[in-house]
Amino acid sequence: MTQSVRTTCPYCGVGCGIRAGSSGAGVQIAGDPAHPANFGALCSKGSALGDTVGLEERLLYPQILGRRASWDEALAHVAEGFATVIRQHGPDAVAFYISGQLLTEDYYVANKLMKGFIGSANIDTNSRLCMASAVAGHRRAFGGDLVPGCYEDLTLADVVVLIGSNTAWCHPVLFRRIAQEKERRPQLQLVVIDPRRTTTAASADLHLPVRSGSDVFLFNGLLTWLRRHGKVNTGFVNGHTTGVAAALDVAEVSAPDIEAVARACGIEARKIEEFYRLFADNERVVTAFSQGVNQSSAGTDKVNSIINCHLLTGRIGRPGMGPFSLTGQPNAMGGREVGGMANLLAAHTELENPAHRALVQQFWGSPRLASRPGLKAVDLFEAVHAGRIKAIWIMATNPVVSLPDAERVKAALQKCDFVAVSDCVARTDTTALAHVLLPAAAWGEKDGTVTNSERRISRQRAFLSRPAEVQPDWWIVCQVAQRMGFVEPFSYASPAEIFDEHARLSACENGGTRGFDIGGLAGLEAQEYADLEPVQWPIPRRGHGGTQRLFEDGRFLHPDGRARFVPTPPRMPAGAANEEFPLVLNTGRIRDQWHTMTRTGRSPRLAEHLPEPFVDLHAQDALSLAVRDGELARVSSPLGSIVARVRTSGEIARGALFVPIHWSGVNASQARPGALIHAVVDPISGEPEFKHTAARVAPFPVEWYGFLLTRTAIDITNVTWWATLQGDGFFRYELAGREVPSDWSQWMRQRLGALDSGDDYLDYHDPASGIHRAARLVENRLAACLFVSRRPDLPERSWLAGLFAKDALEAPERVGLLAGRPAGTQKECGPLVCSCFGVGRETLRRLIAQHELTDARQVGARVKAGTNCGSCLPEIRALLAERHRRSLVTSIQEELNPLD
Ligand code: SF4
Numbered sequence: 001m002t003q004s005v006r007t008t009c010p011y012c013g014v015g016c017g018i019r020a021g022s023s024g025a026g027v028q029i030a031g032d033p034a035h036p037a038n039f040g041a042l043c044s045k046g047s048a049l050g051d052t053v054g055l056e057e058r059l060l061y062p063q064i065l066g067r068r069a070s071w072d073e074a075l076a077h078v079a080e081g082f083a084t085v086i087r088q089h090g091p092d093a094v095a096f097y098i099s100g101q102l103l104t105e106d107y108y109v110a111n112k113l114m115k116g117f118i119g120s121a122n123i124d125t126n127s128r129l130c131m132a133s134a135v136a137g138h139r140r141a142f143g144g145d146l147v148p149g150c151y152e153d154l155t156l157a158d159v160v161v162l163i164g165s166n167t168a169w170c171h172p173v174l175f176r177r178i179a180q181e182k183e184r185r186p187q188l189q190l191v192v193i194d195p196r197r198t199t200t201a202a203s204a205d206l207h208l209p210v211r212s213g214s215d216v217f218l219f220n221g222l223l224t225w226l227r228r229h230g231k232v233n234t235g236f237v238n239g240h241t242t243g244v245a246a247a248l249d250v251a252e253v254s255a256p257d258i259e260a261v262a263r264a265c266g267i268e269a270r271k272i273e274e275f276y277r278l279f280a281d282n283e284r285v286v287t288a289f290s291q292g293v294n295q296s297s298a299g300t301d302k303v304n305s306i307i308n309c310h311l312l313t314g315r316i317g318r319p320g321m322g323p324f325s326l327t328g329q330p331n332a333m334g335g336r337e338v339g340g341m342a343n344l345l346a347a348h349t350e351l352e353n354p355a356h357r358a359l360v361q362q363f364w365g366s367p368r369l370a371s372r373p374g375l376k377a378v379d380l381f382e383a384v385h386a387g388r389i390k391a392i393w394i395m396a397t398n399p400v401v402s403l404p405d406a407e408r409v410k411a412a413l414q415k416c417d418f419v420a421v422s423d424c425v426a427r428t429d430t431t432a433l434a435h436v437l438l439p440a441a442a443w444g445e446k447d448g449t450v451t452n453s454e455r456r457i458s459r460q461r462a463f464l465s466r467p468a469e470v471q472p473d474w475w476i477v478c479q480v481a482q483r484m485g486f487v488e489p490f491s492y493a494s495p496a497e498i499f500d501e502h503a504r505l506s507a508c509e510n511g512g513t514r515g516f517d518i519g520g521l522a523g524l525e526a527q528e529y530a531d532l533e534p535v536q537w538p539i540p541r542r543g544h545g546g547t548q549r550l551f552e553d554g555r556f557l558h559p560d561g562r563a564r565f566v567p568t569p570p571r572m573p574a575g576a577a578n579e580e581f582p583l584v585l586n587t588g589r590i591r592d593q594w595h596t597m598t599r600t601g602r603s604p605r606l607a608e609h610l611p612e613p614f615v616d617l618h619a620q621d622a623l624s625l626a627v628r629d630g631e632l633a634r635v636s637s638p639l640g641s642i643v644a645r646v647r648t649s650g651e652i653a654r655g656a657l658f659v660p661i662h663w664s665g666v667n668a669s670q671a672r673p674g675a676l677i678h679a680v681v682d683p684i685s686g687e688p689e690f691k692h693t694a695a696r697v698a699p700f701p702v703e704w705y706g707f708l709l710t711r712t713a714i715d716i717t718n719v720t721w722w723a724t725l726q727g728d729g730f731f732r733y734e735l736a737g738r739e740v741p742s743d744w745s746q747w748m749r750q751r752l753g754a755l756d757s758g759d760d761y762l763d764y765h766d767p768a769s770g771i772h773r774a775a776r777l778v779e780n781r782l783a784a785c786l787f788v789s790r791r792p793d794l795p796e797r798s799w800l801a802g803l804f805a806k807d808a809l810e811a812p813e814r815v816g817l818l819a820g821r822p823a824g825t826q827k828e829c830g831p832l833v834c835s836c837f838g839v840g841r842e843t844l845r846r847l848i849a850q851h852e853l854t855d856a857r858q859v860g861a862r863v864k865a866g867t868n869c870g871s872c873l874p875e876i877r878a879l880l881a882e883r884h885r886r887s888l889v890t891s892i893q894e895e896l897n898p899l900d
Helices: 044-054 071-089 102-119 130-141 152-155 170-182 216-230 233-242 242-252 258-265 268-279 301-310 332-337 354-364 377-385 407-417 472-484 495-507 525-529 621-626 744-752 798-804 810-817 841-851 856-863 874-895
Strands: 005-008 015-025 026-031 093-097 123-125 160-165 190-193 206-208 284-291 323-326 391-395 418-423 436-439 447-451 456-460 581-587 616-617 632-636 641-647 657-658 693-698 704-710 721-726 731-737 759-766 769-778 781-791 832-835
Touching: 005 456, 015 044, 026 044, 026 391, 071 093, 071 391, 071 418, 071 436, 071 472, 093 693, 102 123, 102 332, 102 354, 102 447, 102 472, 123 377, 123 841, 130 301, 152 170, 152 284, 152 323, 160 268, 190 268, 206 268, 206 323, 216 242, 216 258, 216 268, 216 301, 233 301, 242 301, 258 268, 284 301, 301 323, 332 447, 354 495, 377 407, 447 495, 616 621, 616 798, 704 744, 704 798, 744 769, 744 781, 744 810, 798 810, 832 841, 832 874, 841 856, 841 874, 856 874
Parallel strands: 093 123, 093 391, 160 190, 160 284, 190 206, 284 323, 391 418, 418 436, 581 657, 616 641
Antiparallel strands: 005 015, 015 026, 447 456, 581 693, 616 657, 632 641, 632 693, 704 731, 704 781, 721 731, 759 769, 769 781
């Protein structure tokens, strides 16, 4: 590796430090041992970053209405587009929709332009979809958007409660820290509260599979139970809080006893009691929550019901305890710092506070500062649809896929007068609707700061040169601002200058009245900024080493210094199941993909884990609905439908469904889950309800299933259903069709590519059974293969995929090619489990059985699986447990039938 650069992972809110470099051999990625978020560890997504930085699929030059344009022309066009609308319709007729993927410096200038110079607060962010409820809950309880604790608390705790978080998949490095601590200290108890039996839940000491949306009942019940059992920290409650009586009254009414909670949550009373006792009897409890809590029409109340329990016991601001918001995105926290949401102002000042508005206006020298909150994400796109917003600039996000009621969002952008999109990727569902495309720098080319879930500011540093016509987001925003007439306030020479202004503003008239203060980082020399070490805010003075925990002195940010108990009357989510839509749809992330796959989708090893859109449901529901594992099903809500592969993983309760969020119109034919989700939001935070949509499932009958692996991408959109991903040296298309070609041989030849002399074409057709297989080889090198069957019982793709890495097929491989499996003794690997070392499920099963392995470390010692990022360790443990169960059953059967 050339000299490595210390930077930060661009995916989840753990904010892992990375050492990255590039050389002739490509990009090298390793965890940064010196970074306090991860101490050198990376998950599968972080480890695969090197696969995602190539220039294929990048947006490489500005475009206006699809034609190439110069930067000057494109910037002038955007500035004029916005200025014209503002002149004619006022500042509230324009909007920015930005992203937790932006760096803090990018975020800062976008927010400054919209709120301070355009004079509207119509700037919102995809972080609204992720942690707006946590923000609102923090502000209600603490008087500011403040995360009290730090990652270390998760390893100092005696009880870790994970609620609404599949941490093992969504924050893997943090989960690994907890798991390692549990190995060292087995008495650490892990409680997981989740309707699904996720990989995280499978690792728990206690799993509470609560009914979707019933979390407030559970925590109200806990509040009541703690009081009844004398667990109130009276000194703390009396000295540092207000509102306990009202919160207790509401809790008592809604969750008077364990039986009532058990009924509301749909779980056994004994499990609830076990949880309550664990919480009550252990001083050091951390309750970490994520999207399962936040993404709810009652998300803010859920957050406050959790915080209430920590306030009642005084478990906050001390090591190993406290509520802890696990942030989804890499820089959602940075966006909050700069006030990059429609209801916030910069540096934790408040839009509703006239003194704060005056402060910011003076600091910025603003001609007109927004005087009231703007439109939050869902309302903002509704205003675009209604024509009230006539110009929108979308930066680094893909709302046509990720927002609820995604078809309406698409329609809104289709009819909007002016849509500008800054992105690093050329082809997304959103860039397809842009009038102007602005090519933005990607991870590895960008330079600035991000803040992770524990308030730790880290540097993202460039280690790749930017393509010639690509620019960083801060530069693009400032250039547009200057062309709108705001020259001097946006004349920054570097992100360091923006960061300096951000730091100075945070300290301006602060004096501890606002929690966010990084005045100690103001006035950094360029080199100091370049060398900035990861540090947790607040950092009020120069030389201050950062702040690990907040509220250690029991003082909160409300004017009286006291935290607030918030009464949380339970509300069940909108969109309850009904006769027509009897199931409850939940959505979420999978282990190896990120957002809409524009980046992770480019990594072959990440694509292998769960390679296509699926709907997971209970096996008995599948049976009664006549949908079968491996076949396709249509998932419908009152809004729309998607088609996905049926999966019965055993993780889902009866009456529930789970669909991953990652597939878009670019990588599948009918799989955007946003098209199913109602635009119902939490009334306080504006965060949409992504976890509870009434839905139904029906078979999606097709005449045939198939898959195509090919070295060259092809247009496959003329089949009934398709999903695609990038493999290592090939493209994979999963297919299904309702039309049966009259001549299969011809149909397959067309899709496998024209034959040249010297090419080989192998095929096999069994029309009676509906099986058709063909392969094209160019000079004995596999160019493409296509398998079709009436049933989805097609060969494993992994062995065939491996043949694309070969320059020439060996004789047994040619023999096995149309069988789709190795001839002779070579065994199939099965679907990928360990992305880092390419170890498949069948390989692991055989290994575990053959060597009677009982421990993930033994597996790692033999095939390395699980020894790098550890993201697959929970799945390896599940395979070990599966083998253990089988052995038990066998030995019981032998005991019962000794003569068999
Ligand atoms: Fe990146 Fe994984 Fe760390 Fe999250 S846990 S920051 S995705 S390496």
